[in-house]
Amino acid sequence: MSDSPERKAGIIACSGEELAEGTVTRLAALRVLHDTRRGDTVTLCLPLFLAGGEGERTFARDFPTITVDGCELRCAARATERYSARPAASLVVTELAAARGITGVAGCRRLNDAGQRAVEAVADELAGLVDQVLGREGAR
Amino acid sequence: MKDGMRKVVIVPCSGIGKPFGTVAREAAYDLVEDLRPHATRLVALSKLVLGDAESRAIVAAHPVITIDGCKLNCAAKCVQESGGTIVREVAVLEVFRQHKDLKPEGIAELNPEGVRLARVLAEELLPEIDALTAGAAGEDDHV
Numbered sequence: 001m002s003d004s005p006e007r008k009a010g011i012i013a014c015s016g017e018e019l020a021e022g023t024v025t026r027l028a029a030l031r032v033l034h035d036t037r038r039g040d041t042v043t044l045c046l047p048l049f050l051a052g053g054e055g056e057r058t059f060a061r062d063f064p065t066i067t068v069d070g071c072e073l074r075c076a077a078r079a080t081e082r083y084s085a086r087p088a089a090s091l092v093v094t095e096l097a098a099a100r101g102i103t104g105v106a107g108c109r110r111l112n113d114a115g116q117r118a119v120e121a122v123a124d125e126l127a128g129l130v131d132q133v134l135g136r137e138g139a140r
Numbered sequence: 141m142k143d144g145m146r147k148v149v150i151v152p153c154s155g156i157g158k159p160f161g162t163v164a165r166e167a168a169y170d171l172v173e174d175l176r177p178h179a180t181r182l183v184a185l186s187k188l189v190l191g192d193a194e195s196r197a198i199v200a201a202h203p204v205i206t207i208d209g210c211k212l213n214c215a216a217k218c219v220q221e222s223g224g225t226i227v228r229e230v231a232v233l234e235v236f237r238q239h240k241d242l243k244p245e246g247i248a249e250l251n252p253e254g255v256r257l258a259r260v261l262a263e264e265l266l267p268e269i270d271a272l273t274a275g276a277a278g279e280d281d282h283v
């Protein structure tokens with residue numbers, strides 16, 4: 001893929017429905033996709049790697065892809081690597097939250113305050129990774 | 141849970157690009173958190189995509205209701221691939237066709253119509269869930 005101005009970063013979130021950290025992945029990804037790096041990013045529903053066709057499976061080959069996972073099971077990173085290509089970068093919410101001193105993330109459906117802070121931290125880190133994989137470091 | 145067949149597994153799709161995917165997720169939470177917390181449980185679709193053994197075992201052992209946000213039917217396809225028995229495939233779009241006044245908008249946060257559509261969808265599933273879990277009320281809620 002060329003380094004043309006149209007080059008975009010892919011973001012795949014695990015969206016894990018069983019853990020609040022899964023909700024964090026989803027909301028952080030949406031914030032970057034729709035707000036902070038709008039126009040520079042694209043996404044794909046993760047299950048399309050299995051349920052979709054060849055077009056979906058080329059996603060991580062077509063776009064340098066950053067995966068966002070809620071926990072150490074790393075479903076998005078591992079599924080992306082298995083079905084498409086190795087992600088260019090990956091994030092795990094539990095690890096990032098611990099590194100930023102955010103504890104007590106809860107509320108799968110409606111995140112608590114800690115969860116909201118985790119969304120901000122993950123979105124911030126994710127935006128930095130988007131710049132990095134697009135070769136725009138220092139652009140922020 | 142004492143009787144292994146008395147909990148219904150709910151698998152919503154992980155739609156991230158459309159409000160209908162968010163409705164699927166919200167409806168699943170309506171069921172497992174508010175309406176039938178003892179009779180239902182969620183399984184994260186991404187775990188099935190990855191082939192997580194524990195999640196595959198759960199969907200293989202219990203009746204499953206899938207809720208999909210678009211015609212690609214990811215939840216239904218992935219549950220089938222995982223060896224699960226689907227007792228009901230719900231398409232959010234079909235439910236919306238019956239309730240055109242409830243047009244969902246917003247992905248990170250649904251508008252009130254979307255929240256209501258999710259609740260209507262969830263409530264329409266209650267008779268089926270109750271029939272599948274008859275006699276299970278009040279039992280230990282572990283699958």
Ligand code: SF4
Nearest residue numbers: 014016070071074075
């Ligand atoms: S990575 Fe963790 S939170 Fe995300 S779907 Fe997998 S098990 Fe759930």
Ligand code: SF4
Nearest residue numbers: 045153155209210214
């Ligand atoms: S069914 Fe449609 S909205 Fe849901 S995960 Fe699949 S592609 Fe996305």
